[in-house]
Amino acid sequence: MTASQSPITSPLNDSDKDITGKALQGTLVDLIDLHLVAKQAHWNVVGRFFRDVHLQLDELVTAARGFADDVAERAAALGVSADGRASTVSKNSGLPTLEQGWHTDREIVAAIVEALGTLIGRLRARIDETDKTDLVSQDLLISIAQELEKSHWMWQAQLTES
Ligand SMILES: [Fe+2]
Secondary structure, X not given: OOOOOOXXXXXXXXXXXXXXXXXXXXXXXXXXXXXXXXXXXXXXXXOOOXXXXXXXXHHHHHHHXXXXXXXXXXXXXXXXXXXXXXXXXXXXXXXXXXXXXXEEHHHHHHHHHHHHHHHHHHHHHHHHHOOOOOXXXXXXXXXXXXXXXXXXXXXXXXXXXX
């Protein structure tokens, strides 16, 4: 089967399908990368708050993986083939890269705050893009943004010195 053939019909016209498919694909790539960044951080965090941050990172991994699955399956339901390959993620993710090696708990929290902030900015742009093309996909993106913004707040709250 060639890449342009779709065995799945779409409820959308070609133009709306194209715009919505790109918004979902871009979100999928960012969410897969968020899962990878959070796991890398989970393994490399050190410091006084190791345990809290280590465990909280796995909650983020689980959330990111669940959202990625929802987004990929929404694309499939529109007749768009989702692309979650490592090479695609590496080429197209908009998230900052976590440097290789150990990081203090504070460095990790700051990196996660930055990653979430970047992802949320890109997600909000895609919420705008899908406003006229597919409200069902937009609704999914909004629900993901709501959860990621809550998570962004909780990570930021840990950066304040007590
Ligand atoms: Fe683990």
